[in-house]
Amino acid sequence: MNLKDCHNFSDFRKLAKKKLPSPIFHYIDGAADDEITYQRNTSAFNDIDLVPNVLRGVENVDLSTTIFGKKIDLPFYCAPTALQRLFHYDGEKAVGKAAQKFNTMFGVSALATVSVEEIASLVNTPKMFQFYFHKDRGLNDAVLQRVKAAKFDVMALTVDTITGGNRERDLRTGFTSPPKLTLSSLFSFMSKPMWGINYLTKGKFELPHLQDFVKEGTSTTTSIGNYFSSMLDQSMNWKDAEKLCSDWGGHFALKGVMSVDDAKRAVDIGCSGIMVSNHGGRQLDGSRSPFDQLAEIVDAVGDKIDVICEGGIQRGTHILKALSIGAKACSGGRLYLYALAAAGQKGVERALNQYRLELERDMKLMGCTKISELNRNNLRFRNK
Amino acid sequence: MNLKDCYNFDDFRRLAKKKLPAPIFHYIDGGADDEVTLNRNTEAFNDCDLVPGILNSVGEPDLSTTVFGTKINMPLFLSPTAMQSLYHPDGDKASARAAEKYGTIYSMSTMASFSIEEVSSISSGPKIFQLYIHKDQSITDDLIDRCKATNFNGMCITVDTIVAGNRERDHRTGFTTPPKFNLESLLSFAMRPKWVFNYFTHKKFELANLKDKTEKGTNIAKSVMEYINEQYDPAMNWKDAEYCIKKWNGPMALKGVMSVDDAKRAIDIGCTAIMISNHGGRQLDGSRSPFDQVKAIKDAVDDKLEIILDGGVRRGTHVLKALAAGATACSFGKAFLFSLGAGGQQGVEKLLKNMQEEIRRDMILMGCKNISELDSSKLIYRK
Numbered sequence: 001m002n003l004k005d006c007h008n009f010s011d012f013r014k015l016a017k018k019k020l021p022s023p024i025f026h027y028i029d030g031a032a033d034d035e036i037t038y039q040r041n042t043s044a045f046n047d048i049d050l051v052p053n054v055l056r057g058v059e060n061v062d063l064s065t066t067i068f069g070k071k072i073d074l075p076f077y078c079a080p081t082a083l084q085r086l087f088h089y090d091g092e093k094a095v096g097k098a099a100q101k102f103n104t105m106f107g108v109s110a111l112a113t114v115s116v117e118e119i120a121s122l123v124n125t126p127k128m129f130q131f132y133f134h135k136d137r138g139l140n141d142a143v144l145q146r147v148k149a150a151k152f153d154v155m156a157l158t159v160d161t162i163t164g165g166n167r168e169r170d171l172r173t174g175f176t177s178p179p180k181l182t183l184s185s186l187f188s189f190m191s192k193p194m195w196g197i198n199y200l201t202k203g204k205f206e207l208p209h210l211q212d213f214v215k216e217g218t219s220t221t222t223s224i225g226n227y228f229s230s231m232l233d234q235s236m237n238w239k240d241a242e243k244l245c246s247d248w249g250g251h252f253a254l255k256g257v258m259s260v261d262d263a264k265r266a267v268d269i270g271c272s273g274i275m276v277s278n279h280g281g282r283q284l285d286g287s288r289s290p291f292d293q294l295a296e297i298v299d300a301v302g303d304k305i306d307v308i309c310e311g312g313i314q315r316g317t318h319i320l321k322a323l324s325i326g327a328k329a330c331s332g333g334r335l336y337l338y339a340l341a342a343a344g345q346k347g348v349e350r351a352l353n354q355y356r357l358e359l360e361r362d363m364k365l366m367g368c369t370k371i372s373e374l375n376r377n378n379l380r381f382r383n384k
Numbered sequence: 385m386n387l388k389d390c391y392n393f394d395d396f397r398r399l400a401k402k403k404l405p406a407p408i409f410h411y412i413d414g415g416a417d418d419e420v421t422l423n424r425n426t427e428a429f430n431d432c433d434l435v436p437g438i439l440n441s442v443g444e445p446d447l448s449t450t451v452f453g454t455k456i457n458m459p460l461f462l463s464p465t466a467m468q469s470l471y472h473p474d475g476d477k478a479s480a481r482a483a484e485k486y487g488t489i490y491s492m493s494t495m496a497s498f499s500i501e502e503v504s505s506i507s508s509g510p511k512i513f514q515l516y517i518h519k520d521q522s523i524t525d526d527l528i529d530r531c532k533a534t535n536f537n538g539m540c541i542t543v544d545t546i547v548a549g550n551r552e553r554d555h556r557t558g559f560t561t562p563p564k565f566n567l568e569s570l571l572s573f574a575m576r577p578k579w580v581f582n583y584f585t586h587k588k589f590e591l592a593n594l595k596d597k598t599e600k601g602t603n604i605a606k607s608v609m610e611y612i613n614e615q616y617d618p619a620m621n622w623k624d625a626e627y628c629i630k631k632w633n634g635p636m637a638l639k640g641v642m643s644v645d646d647a648k649r650a651i652d653i654g655c656t657a658i659m660i661s662n663h664g665g666r667q668l669d670g671s672r673s674p675f676d677q678v679k680a681i682k683d684a685v686d687d688k689l690e691i692i693l694d695g696g697v698r699r700g701t702h703v704l705k706a707l708a709a710g711a712t713a714c715s716f717g718k719a720f721l722f723s724l725g726a727g728g729q730q731g732v733e734k735l736l737k738n739m740q741e742e743i744r745r746d747m748i749l750m751g752c753k754n755i756s757e758l759d760s761s762k763l764i765y766r767k
Contacts, residue, residue, distance in 0.1 A: 007552050008417070046420050049672030051643045054543035057621040315417055317670035358417070364547045364618060365668035380672055382431070 003343045003350060009314035009335075012351055016087075016341035021195055022188040023173035024086050027224075028337050030169030031281035037289065038281025041312025044289040045321055049380050053367035061363045063356065065371050067306045067329050068154045068251040068273055070126040073103040074356055075371050076319050078348075079275075079310055079331040080107030080130035080156065080255075082224070085114070087341040089202035095340055096123040098348035102356065107156070107331065110143065111227075115208035120150040128154040130255060132161065133240060135233045139213040144247060146209070155248045156275065157241055160256025162234045164225025165283035176223050242269040255310070256283075258293055263301045273306035273328070280311050280333055291322060295376075298326030316358025320366065324374040387727040387734055393698040393719050396735060400471070400725035405579055406572035407557035408470050412721045414553035415665035421673065422665030425696025428673040429705050432765045437751035445747040446754040447740070451657060451690050451713045452538030452635040454510045457487030458740050459755055460703050462732075463664075463694055463717035464514030464540070464639075466495035471725040473586035476503050479724055482732035484509025486740060489537070491715070492593075494527065495611070499592035504534035512538040514639065516545070517624050519617045523597045528631050530593075539632050540659055541625055544640025546618045548609040549667035626653040637692065640667075642677055644684045651688045657712070658685075661694035664717055675706060679760070682710025700742025704750060708758040 006012050017025050031038035065075040078099050085091030092114040099106035100123045107128040108119055116129065129147040134140055147155065169175075174185050189196055199205070207214070214231060233240075245252040253273040254266045266274050276297055278287040290311045298307050306329070309322040313332045322330050339351035368374055390396045401409050415422030449459040462483050469475030476490075476498040483490035484507045492503060494516045503511070513531045518524050531539060553559075558569045573580055583589070591611070617624070629636045637657035638650050650658050660678055662671040674695040682691060693711040697703060703714045723735035752758055 005556075007555050045670070049421075049424075049676065050668060050670045051672050051677065052544065052668055053643050054638065054641060054646050055620060055622045055625055057619045058546060059619045315669070317417065317668070321670065358550060361547050361550060362668060362670075365544065365549075365671075380676070382676060 003347060006339070006342065006347075006350060008354070009338070012338035012342050012347065013334075015343075016338040019192065019195065020087065020341050021185065021192050023170070023175040023185045024195075025341070026169040026173050027083075027167075027175045028087065028334060028341070030167050031285070032165040032167055032283055033285035035281060035285065037278055037285050037287045040289045041278070041281055041291070042314055042318070044291040044312065045315075045318045047382065048321060049382065050317065050321065050324075050366060051378055051380055052365055056367035056369075058364040058367060058369050060369060061360045062370050063359060063363070065329055067105065067308070068126070068128075068253070070105070070153055072105055072126060072329070074352070075323055075328075075359070076313065076330040076332070076335070076355060077105035078107055078336050079333045080109040080112075080128060081333040081337055082109045082111030083113055084109075084337075084340065085203075085205055086199075087337060088344045088347075089198040090344050091340075092119055093122060094345035095336060095348050096127075098336075098345050098352060099123070100125040101349060102352045104352070105154070105329075105331075108152070110209055111207055112209060113205060113207060116147050116150040116152065118208075120152070126154070127152045128156055128253075131155055131157045131244070132228075132231075133157065133233050133236045133244070134213075134231055136213055136231075139210065140244075142213070143209055144244070148248070154251045154253060154273075155244075156253040156255045157244060158255045158279075159236075159241070160258075160277065160279045160283050161228055162232055162236060164223075164228035165279065166285070167225065167282060170223060170225065238265060238269060245270045253306075253308075257297075258288060258290075260296050260300045263297045263307075267301050267304050271305055273308060274301070275308045275310045275331065276327075277308075277310035291318075291325075294322060294325045294327055302326045316355055316360075316362045319355070319359055320362050320374065321379065323371055324376060324378045326376070387731055390723070390726060390731075390734060391738065393722070396719065396722040396726050396731070399727070400722040403576065403579065404471065404725045405569070405576050407554070407559040407569045408579075409725070410553040410557050411551075411559045412471070412718060412725070414551050415669065416549040416551055416667055417669035419665060419669065421662055421669050421671045425662070425665055425673045425675070426698055426702075428675040428696060429699075429702045432705060432709075432763050434701065434704060434708070434750060435762055435764055436749055437762075440751035440753065442748050442751055442753055445744060445752060447743055447747065449713050449755055451692065452489070452510070452512055452637070453656070454489065454537045454635075456489055456510060456713070458743055459707055459711075459713040460697070460739055460743065461489035461713065461715050462491055462720050463715040464491035464493040464496075464512070465717045465721055466493045467497050467589075467591075468493075468721070468724060469497035469587070469589060470583075471721055472728040472731075473582045474728050475724075477506055478729035479720060479732050480507040480509065480511065482729050482736060483507075485733055486736040488736070489715075491540070492536075494593055495591050497589060497592055500527075500530045500534050500536070502592065504536075510537045512536060512540060512635075512637075515539055515541045515628060516612075516616050517541060517620045517628065518615050520597070520615070523594065523615075524628065525631065526597065527593060528628065532632070532634075538635035538637065538657075539628075540637035540639040540657075541628055542639045542663075543620070543625070544642075544661065544663050544667050545612060546616060546620060548612040549663070550669075551666060554609075622649065622653060629654045637690070639694065641681075642672060642674075644680055647681045647685050647689065651685060655689060657690035657692060659692040659694045659715065660711075664695055675702075675709065678706060678709045678711055700739060700744075700746045703739075703743055704746050704758060705763060707755055708760060708762040710760070
């Protein structure tokens with residue numbers, strides 16, 4: 001199997017599984033506890049049906065939309081995800097350049113393995129930085145200033161990760177960052193020699209946004225769960241978010257909002273958007289899926305801020321359904337991470353292109369030529 | 385396993401799988417994307433239950449109904465499907481003759497492997513023609529004129545195929561453009577020498593209705609998806625449909641209507657029927673199933689349109705439920721294609737016999753003397 005055999009999400013996943021040492025694959029592929037929320041994030045899309053309209057003349061489809069004041073060519077983008085150079089040696093550079101090629105938003109994690117400065121020099125299309133609120137306020141300020149200087153367009157504060165989720169696959173495989181060879185994972189690393197060679201020869205693994213402040217940056221191995229639990233400030237509250245929002249002074253979003261009340265409050269503190277997200281099912285298992293929760297949130301704040309549906313998206317029709325409910329755009333991590341692991345920038349480009357082609361075809365089959373034509377009339381719940 | 389072991393959909397499917405090269409089997413069997421809609425089309429029938437009436441002195445129930453101005457002996461007919469000679473060398477001829485024998489409609493696809501004239505000359509049973517609106521209007525006009533000349537009973541315009549669906553099984557098996565037969569699929573052809581022998585010893589594969597109008601249509605792989613994307617007009621709109629209806633001037637359906645608004649509009653432009661269909665789950669995955677949608681459409685159009693439910697039908701009880709929910713008749717594609725692949729004309733006849741017997745038995749068990757007695761009071765939806 002290789003890249004040209006990848007026709008959909010699960011193909012990319014299969015190829016990534018072949019290429020990655022298993023602790024790393026399972027770090028991407030796994031989620032919290034029993035992974036109920038992780039599964040539901042995708043299956044939620046199947047409880048609602050599309051009702052197309054016919055004979056509408058649909059030669060040309062425009063997929064562009066505007067989020068956070070930026071026009072992007074696709075109504076979906078690459079959500080910020082950590083540690084991308086573990087998945088492919090080009091890491092964020094590969095994803096950023098692929099996103100740029102399709103002119104869509106590129107999210108960079110606080111735990112990115114390429115610096116914001118380097119990304120800014122490579123990618124001039126819209127960029128988002130994902131912020132973790134650390135106990136060390138000096139670190140917080142320094143990161144904010146660097147992201148500002150690098151002229152990122154959006155700052156997204158993650159609010160669903162004040163402590164590490166219970167990702168049991170990581171406990172079993174011994175996943176740490178940087179990866180530590182345990183006896184149980186040794187075989188898996190040895191059986192993927194290309195990954196090992198690339199990891200050791202394509203530049204040192206580091207967390208450039210944190211390394212001046214945090215020993216976890218490079219030298220000591222730590223589990224991601226430990227990192228969240230020991231470094232992030234669990235006392236973070238609405239005041240902190242509001243201050244960060246005003247310190248940033250640009251488009252600001254909360255990532256991981258699930259309740260209607262919190263969505264309204266996000267409007268009050270000056271946010272211009274929220275990501276309805278449960279962190280890909282990796283934090284609180286049993287949490288509602290973003291798609292199940294979307295309508296309530298759109299009804300409450302959809303006319304005031306940009307609502308992004310994040311999580312579980314594997315198909316063009318999933319995006320179509322979320323946009324029909326009223327999301328401004330969709331985003332996802334696994335959406336492109338398997339493709340990154342499978343083939344670097346080329347892989348991500350192939351994945352983005354497939355979603356684009358799917359969405360374009362699905363729009364035509366729905367009888368729609370513009371994103372703004374999608375609405376809840378296109379949808380029916382079962383047995384209603 | 386052979387034809388006499390085929391009691392139901394799954395049996396015909398299994399036998400067809402044995403007889404057909406894998407790429408061809410999967411072309412019939414597959415749907416779009418994750419096949420959610422493909423599966424839902426049939427599952428939807430299981431979300432509602434039949435409530436029989438008893439002691440109704442049923443006797444011999446009358447299964448007949450009228451669609452496209454034609455009385456048929458059972459409320460189920462053959463959907464139009466492309467390239468039937470891939471499944472059996474007799475192709476459309478076999479299915480048309482079988483349908484005639486059971487007094488129901490055979491539907492011819494624009495992309496049939498025998499021509500309008502050839503099939504008319506071997507079957508005088510009820511026939512409708514499925515029309516794709518082409519970018520080149522002279523092709524569309526020509527097809528309508530020829531159906532008139534050969535006395536087809538009705539026509540339907542397919543409106544859900546302005547772009548080819550994402551059928552991933554076809555990508556994998558190499559049933560695509562250009563033909564990319566991989567080792568596995570070549571092996572699959574080699575293991576079915578009878579199919580290969582028939583394919584090469586019978587009439588050359590072609591899109592018989594189109595061969596004089598386009599150079600496309602002689603190569604299997606080129607003929608399907610590429611044909612759709614090159615020749616069908618994505619700018620097709622209501623005016624184009626109305627033009628065809630006027631030109632045809634007889635019973636006409638839109639095939640692939642799903643929304644209530646579109647169903648109402650079909651009345652306005654002069655349709656006599658609609659086929660509620662998502663193209664067997666082969667186009668837009670995530671699309672609503674015809675059975676889930678039929679009641680809403682019936683409520684909106686009442687008796688102003690004949691409603692044909694197309695998609696997911698595998699059992700007599702599915703037909704009964706569809707009729708009780710408001711359909712005038714049902715049509716099916718996959719089921720009869722498997723029976724065609726399994727045993728040619730004999731296979732299709734066996735399937736139609738099975739279905740006729742199931743519908744008859746189910747009518748008796750429901751306590752219904754004729755199909756007009758099937759109404760919404762006979763159904764309860766689960767919550």
